[in-house]
Amino acid sequence: MSCVVAVVGATGVVGREMLRTLEARRFPASRVLALASPRSAGRRLPFAGGEIEVQTASPEAFAGVSYALFSAGATTARELGPAAAAHGAVVIDNSSAWRMDPDVPLVVPEVNMHAAAKRPRGIIANPNCSTIQMLVALKPLHDAARIRHIVVSTYQAASGKGHAAMEELLAQNHALANGSPPPAAILPGQLALNVLMDWKASPGSDYSEEELKMVNETRKILSDDGIAVSPTTVRVPVVTGHSEAIHVQFHRPMDAVEARRLLASAPGVKLFDEPYAPGRHPQPIHAVGSDDVFVGRVRDDLGVPGAINLFVVADNLRKGAALNAVQIAEGLMG
Structure with a gap:
């Protein structure tokens, strides 16, 4: 099974690590999109032995995306997370925006992966690193x-x-x-x-x-x-x-x-x-x-x-x- 994955905040320190992790684990994506703010659009980031061009993160950018991995801060997550979910993407957000929302599961796979199955908003939250x-x-x-x-x-x-x-x-x-x-x-x-x-x-x-x-x-x-x-x-x-x-x-x-x-x-x-x-x-x-x-x-x-x-x-x-x-x-x- 292949899918399209978008990394939002791809130029940041965690966004770059998301790209490296997708590559290292050979995640079965047919395409990986690097999304960021307009000022970063056009930059090129290393991925899978080549490069991918950074595109502007906008609601339209999520058309056809299966999984949207967000690491762009709470403000961006609140603005674009629901838009990505509305396009059918499963949003996995690293910010604090959704963690305590009762309609958003807060998931550590080794601990409570089962919670990810019920996601009324189409959003799953990553907990705090600690x-x-x-x-x-x-x-x-x-x-x-x-x-x-x-x-x-x-x-x-x-x-x-x-x-x-x-x-x-x-x-x-x-x-x-x-x-x-x-x-x-x-x-x-x-x-x-x-x-x-x-x-x-x-x-x-x-x-x-x-x-x-x-x-x-x-x-x-x-x-x-x-x-x-x-x-x-x-x-x-x-x-x-x-x-x-x-x-x-x-x-x-x-x-x-x-x-x-x-x-x-x-x-x-x-x-x-x-x-x-x-x-x-x-x-x-x-x-x-x-x-x-x-x-x-x-x-x-x-x-x-x-x-x-x-x-x-x-x-x-x-x-x-x-x-x-x-x-x-x-x-x-x-």
Whole structure:
């Protein structure tokens, strides 16, 4: 079965990763369209050993499209997502625009692919990158013992904010190495040699929007509003690759031996099952370019009997965005 696939926001860092992922996984598309804003129209992007020309993203561009993979921001998703769906395309959107809409399934294929079958708007939402990698790791544990409470601290890379933030981090490193003030036009301050709280405040809350995404998305994906989630999100001076330290409590006790056994065969998980040793556990530099979610440091909690701790790392541009969207399309094709 072949189909036409459109990548919306194709010139952005995630859009380019979507094109690479479609190519690497040999997605059975008879044609791939690269769509972006009018200012990018005419540019050429590498794909499948050749190039494809960027076209303007407009409602008419979706005629004949089977799957529209969006990574162009919430405003564009709200404007063009329904138009693409009206042309018969299945829209898979990477922005926050549709995630909490009750008529839009929020899908991680390894966790709740079944939810994608019911999509009244013709739209499926990709979760937040940090939520995706966390739930890929936690799903087998949830199935076995049902999660009661998650305490998660994230260490998120600059690429999560886009190409300009990646470039600014590198510019900050260069400036500091040369004794100059680091530029901070995209980032809210110095990220090089530092960590930052780098998301908007959620109205009426002392939590960031990013933190509340992890709370609400986890409950929606796992279909359990009773799960408590206590998040802290920070930006770290890493170009690509998000890391998370996670503490999990269950409705029945679980130990690390059982958790490692469940994780060893979990889809999408690469388990680092070694005793603690410096430099021997998941790191962002190892995850870059990988489709897997790396899980290590699986251990019993010292203060809460029956709870476990683990460390989770993934390429936020791949599994946290592009790959997840492509996997959803693959799952729909059967």
